Amino acid sequence: MTRGEIAERIRALRREIGALNQDPFSPAVERSLFLADMYMHMALGHLGEVEEVTPELKEES
Amino acid sequence: MSLTVYSSKSMSSIFWNEFTETMPREQLDAIHLKRIQKMIRYAYDRVPFYRKLYQKAGLKPGDIRTLDDFNRLVPSIDKKDIVEAQQVEPPWGEAIALSEDFNLFRFQTSGSTGVPMGIPVSYYSSHHYGEQWTYGFWGVGIRPRDSFYFAFAWGTFIGFWSAYWGVRRLGATVYSGGGFTTEMRLKQILEYEPTVLVCTPTYALYMAEKAREMGIDLPATSIKYTYHAGEPGGNVPATRRAIEEAWGAKTYELYGIGEVGAIAPGCPRQLGVHLAEDQAYATVVNPETGAPVAPGEVGENLVTSHIQFSQPLIKYRSHDLVRPVYDKCSCGRTWLLFKDGVLGRTDHMIIIKGTNVYPTAIETLLGDVSGLTANYEIHVSSGQLNDEITAKVEAAPDVSASDYATLQRKAEGILYDKILVRIGVEIQKPGALPRYELKAKRFFDHREKH
Numbered sequence: 052m053t054r055g056e057i058a059e060r061i062r063a064l065r066r067e068i069g070a071l072n073q074d075p076f077s078p079a080v081e082r083s084l085f086l087a088d089m090y091m092h093m094a095l096g097h098l099g100e101v102e103e104v105t106p107e108l109k110e111e112s
Numbered sequence: 113m114s115l116t117v118y119s120s121k122s123m124s125s126i127f128w129n130e131f132t133e134t135m136p137r138e139q140l141d142a143i144h145l146k147r148i149q150k151m152i153r154y155a156y157d158r159v160p161f162y163r164k165l166y167q168k169a170g171l172k173p174g175d176i177r178t179l180d181d182f183n184r185l186v187p188s189i190d191k192k193d194i195v196e197a198q199q200v201e202p203p204w205g206e207a208i209a210l211s212e213d214f215n216l217f218r219f220q221t222s223g224s225t226g227v228p229m230g231i232p233v234s235y236y237s238s239h240h241y242g243e244q245w246t247y248g249f250w251g252v253g254i255r256p257r258d259s260f261y262f263a264f265a266w267g268t269f270i271g272f273w274s275a276y277w278g279v280r281r282l283g284a285t286v287y288s289g290g291g292f293t294t295e296m297r298l299k300q301i302l303e304y305e306p307t308v309l310v311c312t313p314t315y316a317l318y319m320a321e322k323a324r325e326m327g328i329d330l331p332a333t334s335i336k337y338t339y340h341a342g343e344p345g346g347n348v349p350a351t352r353r354a355i356e357e358a359w360g361a362k363t364y365e366l367y368g369i370g371e372v373g374a375i376a377p378g379c380p381r382q383l384g385v386h387l388a389e390d391q392a393y394a395t396v397v398n399p400e401t402g403a404p405v406a407p408g409e410v411g412e413n414l415v416t417s418h419i420q421f422s423q424p425l426i427k428y429r430s431h432d433l434v435r436p437v438y439d440k441c442s443c444g445r446t447w448l449l450f451k452d453g454v455l456g457r458t459d460h461m462i463i464i465k466g467t468n469v470y471p472t473a474i475e476t477l478l479g480d481v482s483g484l485t486a487n488y489e490i491h492v493s494s495g496q497l498n499d500e501i502t503a504k505v506e507a508a509p510d511v512s513a514s515d516y517a518t519l520q521r522k523a524e525g526i527l528y529d530k531i532l533v534r535i536g537v538e539i540q541k542p543g544a545l546p547r548y549e550l551k552a553k554r555f556f557d558h559r560e561k562h
Contacts, residue, residue, distance in 0.1 A: 093239065096390060099139070101143060103150075104151060104421060107210070107421065
């Protein structure tokens, strides 16, 4: 898989996690998914991708 | 099937992240520009201090279209600016970008140069602070099966907290030396058999002194690496050699700035430190004119953090003097090398007859004088025509006091031959100078302030 393809797969996963956390099962699951998203943001940085400054900020829907 | 933390492919890599660590300069700079543009927009929108600063300078985030724009147009900031912004409404005032919900850690600078600055660190920032250490650990061959002994009190000094975050990121074992005396720490090293020692270089040498008193043969212990931060030393050849000989280990140093990050882990070839360019950008300038210095020339590191999300620091005056080398390093990295680490401080600069004298240069030369130790102090006072420098240095325990005068003349001669400036040397008995667990106070400025 190319670097660009890996980045796209990670972005897709982030979108999926974002959707799952719209209606969190519990604080525990929400936090775990949040951390997964945070690490994926980090991985995108390692791949040379420049995303939002920090994934910590998100607006409550 | 064997259980492993990393795949064999990853374990065989000599880089933590080869893609960015060996990236051509043009690509690195293109990424820096994008990150800087986003950080400036973020700071402008979220931090009153930056919005006011940039508005006063007639600058809008969209004005930064190139790195040259950034280097030319964006005003640099100093620690006192951030401290003043915090004082508007302590603890964070107008310097903060994130609400308290996000600031999981609160540290502060040592206050060695004035009022301590509060350092907020978000959860995500803490991972990046740690990652900068991980780059260094992995690069010198430290792996998850290594184990770390932290000879550190776990106070508000962020440096070794971030090293701990780096060990967690790596996946290795941590032994805490918090709350123990030096003797107890040495006994724990014998008991637990860690392979990596983390502490200041000064403290590593102090531990070695204590070990000698206790009859412990340090080179025979499990320690294979010593990794240092908090003060120069790991990149000062004589000091590094003294630590390596005392511990029978390889010695490395990370250059960090508490409020900015653990920005530059040690070069595996011990040529200095490499800026972790995934997480920081450096503009190296003449500290008096602000003009960028040529590659290879000494200047002040103005650093921009890509990963301080709580309290952004953009073009921040570190006051650290560095020699930037942009060529690909023999270790394989393209990341900017600060050759020989931090060479001095702008506020410790001594100019005598037009010659810049760096305290670390004095340390290096004294370390080459047989019979002297790495325990020293530099005192600067105002003379009639020029600043006057005196170095107080401890003699080695096996040197007779009757030989001190000869040793003094020898040291003064070497300093004059190399620096071409008269520097007085006062030989001290072993143990005469104070010992420190964290930053050692080496530089004493008695000059009249104007």
